[in-house]
Structures are given as structure tokens and as C-alpha cells.
Amino acid sequence: MILLPCPWCGPRDSEEFGYVGEIGARPDPRTATQQQWRDYLYLRRNVAGWASERWYHRMGCRRYLVIERDSTTNEIRQSRPETPRSKP
Amino acid sequence: MTSRPWRDAKPRRVVAPTMSMRLGPQAGEVIDRAASITFEWNGRTYPAHRGDTIASALAACGVDVFSRSFKYHRPRGLLTASHLDPGCMVQVGDEPNVRGAHRLVEADMQVRSQDTWPSLSFDVKAANELVRRALPAGFYYKTFMSPGWLWPTYERVLERFAHGGVVGTQAPDGRPGRYDKRHAHPDVLVAGGGPAGMAAAVAAARAGSSVMLVEEEQQLGGHLRWGDDADLSALREMRALVETTPGIEVLTDSVVLGRYDSNWVSVLQRGLPEIDERLVKARVKTLVVAAGLIERPYVFAGNDVPGVMLSTAVRRLVNLYAVKPGERAVVLAANAAGDAAAADLERVGVDVVRVEDARTGGDVVAVRGRGRVRSVQTADGQSIDCDLVVTATGWTAAVSLLTMAGDVPRYEPSAARFMPDLARLSVDVMATGGIVGDGTLEELVAHADATGREAARRAAAVAATRRSASPTATVEDAGSGDAMPAIVPPTLPVNPHPELFRGRTHGIVDFSEDVSSKDLFSAVAEGYRSAELAKRYTTATMGPAQGKLETVNAVAVVAEATGQTIAETGTTTWRPPYAPVTLGALAGREREPIRRSPMQAWHESHGSTTLVAGAWVRPDHYGDPAAEATAVREGVGIIDVTPIGKLDLRGPDVARLLNLVYVNKWSKLEVGRVRYGVMCGEDGVVIDDGVTGRLGDEHYLMSTTSSGAAAIWAWLESWLQTDHPQWQVHVTPVTTSYASINVAGPDSRELLGRVVDDLDIGPEAFPYMHVRTGRVAGVEGCVLWRIGFTGELSFELHVPAGYGLHVWEALLEAGRDLGVRPFGIEAQRILRLEKGHFIIGQDTDGLTRAYSAGLDGLVKLDKDDVAGMPELRWQHDQRDGPRLVGLRTADGSLVPVEGSQLVDRDGRICGRVTSSRLSPSLGRSVCLGQLDAEHAQPGTQVTVRLIDGTTAAAVVTEHLAQVDPEGSRLRG
Secondary structure, eight states, X not given: OOEEEETTTEEEXXXXXXXXXXXXXXXXXXXXXXHHHHHHHHOOOOOSSEEEEEEXXXXXXXXXXXXXXXXXXXXXXXXXXXXXXXXX | OOOOHHHHTSOOOSSSOOOTTBOSOOTXXXXXXXXXXXXXXXXXXXXXXXXXXXXXXXXXXXXOOOEEOTTTOOEEOOSSOXXXXXXXXXXXXXXXXXXXXXXXXXXXXXXXXXXXXXXXSSBGGGGGGTTGGGSOTTGGGTSSOSOGGGHHHHHHHHHHHOOOOOOOSSOTTSOOOOEEEEEEOOSEEEEOOSHHHHHHHHHHHHTTOOEEEEOSSSSSOGGGGGSOHHXXXXXXXHHHHHHHSTTEEEEOSEEEEEEEGGGEEEEEEOOOSSOSEEEEEEEOSEEEEOOOEEEOOOBOBTTTSTTEEEHHHHHHHHHTTOBOOOSEEEEEESSHHHHHHHHHHHHTTOEEEXXXXXXXXXXXXXXXXXXXXXXXXXXXXXXXXXXXXXXXXXXXXXXXXXXXXTOOOEEETTTTEEEOOGGGSOTTEEEOGGGTOOOOHHHHHHHHHHHHHHHHHHHHHHHHHHHHHSTTOOTGGGOOSOOOOOOOOOOOOOOOOOOOSBOSSOOEEETTTTEEHHHHHHHHHTTOOSHHHHHHHHOTTOSTTTTTTTHHHXXXXXXXXXXXXXXXXXXXXXXXXXXXXXHHHHHOSOOOOOBOOTTHXXXXXXXXXXXXXXXXXXXXXXXXXXHHHHHHHHSOEEEEOTTSEEEXXXXXXXXXXHHHHBSSOOTTOOTTXXXXXXXXXXXXXXXXXXXXXXXXXTEEEEEEOTTTHHHHHHHHHHIIIIIOTTSOOEEEEOTTTEEEEEEESTTHHHHHHHHBOSSOOSTTTSOTTBEEEEEETTEEEEEEEOOOSSSSSEEEEEEEGGGHHHHHHHHHHHTGGGTOEEOOHHHHHHHHHHTTOOOTTTTOOTTOBGGGGTOTTTOOOOSSOOTTHHHHHHHHHHOOSEEEEEEEESSTTOOOOTTOEEEOTTSOEEEEEEEEEEETTTTEEEEEEEEEGGGOSTTOEEEEEOTTSOEEEEEEOSSSOSSSTTOTTTTO
């Protein structure tokens, strides 16, 4: 029901997308400790308010995109194409 | 019993009901006197006119009691005579909970009252009036708790008292319900077809918007329909305007169910010729809420006795349906509607004995009567004999849709109602009409007209924004730079109104849930001191009207009980749906996508039993799976494996991607070679497996599990787009571009050679785990690889899908003398199990990391990166977790049920059987299982606990494969 602004397709109903999750950095797999890796796997900040999150336009252009959304109002500020996850 | 001459004078008809309370023609009536029909009510035949509702037809025949209340089974009559009427839920045929005051009568309709035993007139359950003390609000939290062993008895008893009608499993004519869905994109949707709604719709359409006008009743017009001559004349004009203005789609007998994010609005449409109900899902640019005002009941003793009704009920019955609501009336009027109701009653010959004017201190204290009003006590202490008590004590704004859009209504004490806080509405939602304020018809229409024009302006702005947000937008789409200025509707006056919620006695607040003001006081006394808590504890406002008739009175009573003001108490939250909606309407048409391979029709016409796997239908077997498996082991068989996921990968960096997603190494895979790989998630859990072959320097074909086809594509894209956009890899799904056939068995090479003419498929030219492309049965561009899920010599062909059936039939034809036969999924499962090949999701679960699936040799930890690498490394180091093992039961004829537990000497669970079949090759059962590491050594004895609780001995096998463990047949 939310209209998501796909950078390639324009505003489309959220049912066309798959929600991937919060943006979070992937630790270096070669040096991560168990704590760091499992935080990356299972913990989320789950902010009540503005956060960046990743969506996948699975019933559209099949591109990954990043959206800034306020989780308390579903207001959407900006969307941009997927960019490489920063590595620490 | 006091004498009631006016009542006893009415002749009692025992035989056939007649329209004894039908009036002469009324100016605005909606019944067609020329069309007479009959219908059944509780087994008796009643007359009606086309246009009558069930309730109006019955009321015309003098019926007083329509139902019995939920808890106390008190007789109930008409209260609002509208679709919200709580006393009027009836069973029509096999359809329960029909709103009798809204549903039109159809010829030969069979209508019954609900929830009355043994009959409406004599209800044994009314005896629970006597045990009222045992059944206060929330009784189920206090009584019927102990002893626990009596719960089944309590259940059986309370079941009989449960409310509601009967749901038939099939309609009388045997057809299932017909439901439909529709997607709509109106510029403006107007919720409410009264004068404000109509004016807004016309104004918006004239300004260029496409408009959808939704009205809950069967006609447009709202309160104009039962008004005076001036109202009726205005009604005719406005209806004509709506009809002649292009761009307005009118949906009557339809209700807006809810407003969701970004103005996604759902509408339930009824009254369609071929469809029972249609759910319209609309993406609306501007929503205009003109839902109007709902009249509120008055709370006092006896306010639920049949014959007590609201002024709008009286005006509807008299003016729309030409029904006399009673013979002798007392009217409590706090506003003009009450005055008008009294005038209507006098006009049609009802004896209006007293008009209590609440504006000057008049009041109604208590009503006496059971099956019908007998007398009423007024404020001055007098007791007046009558059979009709009319109250007009105030209005409730129907703000539900607005609250769904973020509005928090404010209580306005001078007007005695909650008003929407228009400043909080988002820009795509507007309100007009009685919801916003009062005024003359002209003032309301002027406000609505301005609202409609502004709604159209906003809709056009939204359209322009959406167009320019599209990546293919042009300069023109951005719109002209000169935006129209906003149109501000004029302010509407808000008329003062006395605050009248509860009178001087206790009465019913929620008629549907049978909650009295006394119950609310008790709830507050027990500590449920807020509106939200008191609502949940007493269930007030939780009935079919969802608070439209009850909330404000409930809030006022809670305020009274807590000593707070109504404004301080606040209201409860309105959530979708606005009105009850059937599950059928939400489900819509049955429309599931089904995937079939090009050979599926062939399978079905050759006796296959269908297996549903996700969206695919596949052949499970052709009658004898064991024989099919044997044919593969001894001769040759072919199987349709089209649903296998196939991904075409091209580019210079494909090997990098493969190294990242598979646990093994891929950089040195040569052209023409195929390799088996397993994928893990970032948590090290096995998610997919398959073979990938290299068709060219920069061209690979990956296969995945059938159920993983879409997910793995998304997985690959996620890595490429999120982490490695610099890699040059193109991924193209070709799952349905190729029909896939596996030719398996010792004679498979012989068979394949008969249909392949441009390729040497001999053992040296086409070794195990190689891939070739060539022509099969005359079809160019086929991919062949030599792999072996079944453990026999076998070839998997990927044929351009359009030729799948041709190649399938060619193989069967060419191999006739070899005894080639098709085999299905079940046979394939037997064969792979004999060979110890695991199936993801069957022998692994959501916790099975790579080393627990027997993949020790496959995992290469010395790579730069692989999904799940840290978890794989830790599992390798710690050697913990269960292991995949083969199992052989001591009794070969025992085939343990999959999922049977494995227990150790102390009876502790240490694993489970994951796959289990009878092997035709070995003549005994073969199993795979997950087993804790300390018991997983070959030769270890384990105990299987079967589902009937008995146990059986089993041993861990040397190899996972129990047939041809060395794998010599595969490589031949």
C-alpha cells in the first residue's frame, strides 16, 4: 500500500517489492569475531523514525534500491539505487 | 396491564399478515406500489413492495420484534431503520448477519430471525435475564472458570447462547459465492453520496478529475431523501447533475472499507448483477470524506424496548417506505430533526401525545414495556401511555475514514460532538458536509463545491508529480510552472446542541453487544478507567456497528464514571474495515498461477498422478514408482525435470561470483566441464545446491533446486548489485526457456546416441561431469550434461522449451526396444535416496550448516570470500552440530516414517530420520538421517522411535549411498 519510489520505474505499490532490511555494514569475513558476525546476522537497530533500508523490486525491474523511510509515519524521503555496502 | 384502546382496536390477524401499518403515497417514497411481491419471515408469508427493505416490509405489517439481544435475549425492534440498525440482523437463506433494514426484499426470499430458541416470540434464553447478575460485562473473566473438568460442559451450554446466524456450506442452488476484484485509479474518490458528496463529486468532475462516488445506501441523496418538499426538489436536481456530469462513476450499495498509506482505498461494491461482492482496490489521488452525521441513541431505562427509535428512523419509515411507526407517540427533541420527525408523524395521523423539548429541560426518564413500548415516564414525573418513543438527542460525525488518515477528533462541547481536526489531515485527504459543520443546504453545498474543486486541483498536482517522477518523464510531464492557487472552502457554522448522552437512568449503550451504562460504571469501578480499557473489557463498540452508534455514549458514560470531561476521556481508535466485510470478498476470484512443463499434458494423459510443488504441477508417478525405479537401474528411464532452476551467466567475472556463492572453488573450471556446488547463507546454513557448467570462456549455465529458482536469482543479484557492482556479470533466468529431461540408466548412452547425431557421446569423448551443446532429435541449441542424481549413467538435456514435447516423444519412440519408460518424482526420490544424495529442505533444515550435510570435502575455506565463511570456519573448527548419516534398520521390511526420532541408550533424542523409502534394488528400507556427531560413526547402533511409540534398532551405514557406494555406475 505504501508507494515506493523506484529510481527506475517511478512510484509503485509496495507489494511489487520485497523488503530486504536495514542497511548495515558487512564485517570483513576474514577477521570478524563471532560477536561481530552474529550481530550482523541477527541484530537490527529497528529505529522508530528515519532509517535507510534496502528493498528489491522483484515484480518490476529486479533492482535493489535504498529508501529512507520514517517507520512511524511511512513517509519516504528519498530513494536511490543500491550502492556497495561500506566495508569497515 | 393498562388498557391500550388504540392498540386493542387494531384487528388481530392470525392467518395472513397484511400491511396494516402501510401509509398512503408519500412524496419521496422509494417503494413501487405497482410491484407487489411476497417473502417468508420465520416460515410465514408476508407481502411487500419492490423497494421495501426486509425491515420496512415487516414493519408495514405491524411486526415489532425482529431479534433478541446478544446476552440477555431481550426482544429488539427497529432503532435506526438504517443499515446500522442493531436489532435487525437476520438470516436470508444461507446468508447470516444480513442487515434487515438495508437489504431489499426479493420475491420468495426466505428470511429468519437469528439467535432465538425455540422461537422469536418465546425465547427460553430470556430466562438469563434472571441470572443477569451472573452475566455482567466481562463475566467470562470471572465465571465459568472452575472446575476445569466442567469446561466441555460450559462450552456446550455457552455455544447455544452464542450470537449469530448459520453459515451454509453451499448456497441453496449449489453455487459457491461469486466474488471479484478490481483495481481502480480515480483522481478523486468521494466517500458518501449525500448532498455534500454529490456536490463535491460534480465540482471535481467539472474541474477535470475522474471521480468515483461511493454511497452505502441504494440511492444517492442522504438525508434529503426523507426531507421536506424543498429537500426533495434539491435532491432531484442534484441527482440529475450527477447523472449528466461526465466523469463520475457512481457506486451505490457500496462502502469504503478503509484508507491506507498513500491513499490506497478499498471499496466493497454490492448490487452487481452477476457478482455477489466486488472488492475495488483504488489508488486515489484525493480522498474526499463526506460520510455525514449518524444519529445517536439516548441512554435511559428501557431504551431498547421495541418502539423506541431515533428521529431518522421515524422519518425514513414514514417518508421512504410509507410505514406508520406506531399509533401514539412521545417525542424527545433536542434539535430540528426531532421537530421534523414530530411533524412527519402528525402529518400521517400518528397521535403525538407529547413533545419533550430537551432544549428547555424536557427529558425522557424510563420506558416500560417488553415486546413493545407501553408507557414512558417524562421529566415532570408523568407516565404517558404510548407505543412509540422517538428520541433526537444528537449526532456523531462519521470520522472513521479520517482517523485512518491520521485525524484525531476533538470534542466540541457546544456542539456536543467530536469534530475532525482538519489541520492534521494529510494533503491527499479532505472532508466536507455534516462531518465538518452545519449550516443551510446552500452553505453545505457551497463548502462541498469548493472542496471538490480543490480536490481536483490537488489530484492534478499529484498526477504531475508522479509523472515527473518516472524515469521516462519528459519536460512536458513536469507540468506548467504556474500552479493553480489553492481553493479554500468557506468556514461552516457549527450549531450549538445540548449535551445529551445518558439520561437520568441506566440504559443500553451498545445494543449489539448488550452493554449497559451500568456495565460501564462497573468496569470503571473495577479499574478499567480509560475509554480503551473499558471498551475492551465490556466489548462496548466492538459489535457490527463498530462504535458508530455507541462510541460517544460510551465515552460520555466513562467520563461520567471517572469524573473527567469527555474531551479528557477521548475516543477509541477507528481501524479498517469501516464495515464488516465477508472473507469471500477479500479472497476474490480463485486465480492461482499454475506452471506446467511442455510435457505435463503428456504425463497426465499417460496416467501420471499429479504432485503440486510450489506453482508447478509435476508427475509424481505413472502407477508404479518401484517399477519405474527398477527400470532406471536396469535399463533406461526418462524424467521431466523442467522446474529445475536454470540461470545463464555471462561475463568475465562469472567465476568470481561462483567462488563467492558456492562453498567450493571454480576458478579453474574448464570450458566443457561441469561441477557440483552447494550454496550457504551468511549464517552458514545450506540454502541450495546444483551443478554449474562452463559452456564458453565467459558463458556458464547454473542449475539450482526447483524451489530455489527465484530466490537464488535474487541472491546472485543481491551480491552483484549490493557488494560487487564492479564485477561484469549478466544473469538471465532461463528456467522456463528450457525443458529439461534426465535420461538415466545403463542404456541411457545407447538411447541418447539414437537421437543425437552431431556429437560424440562416447565415454571418452563425453566423460562424467562434462557439458556439451548439440542437436537432439533435430533440435539445435540443446545443452547436454553428464551428471547423475540418480546414481546411474545419465544425461540431463536442456531443450529449448517449445521443442520439449517433441524431444520427449522422440526419446520414447527411439528407445522402445530398450524398454524405455518415463519415471516420476517418487521414483527419482527412491533412486537418489539409494545413492545417499541429500535433498535440501528434506535432509537439511533451517539450522543445517555445511558440515552437517556431509559436505566436508566440498567446503574450501582458503578462499578470499564466500557467503557464510566465518560460520563455516567456526563449524569446521568446533566440529559441533549434527551429521548427515545413512541408516539401515535391523528389520529391512520396516520403513520408518520420515521424522521419526533417533534416541540414544538413555532415551534422549539425538537425531531424526529425514528420508525413508523401500528400496526396490535392495529389497529393504534405506534411510538418511541427522544424528548428533558423537553417534555418527559408521557402525554405531541407534534406536529409532516410531510414531506409535515402539522402537526399532538401526545402524549407521559406512557410506551415505547404500546402492553402488563406489559410484562405478555413474562414471561408466
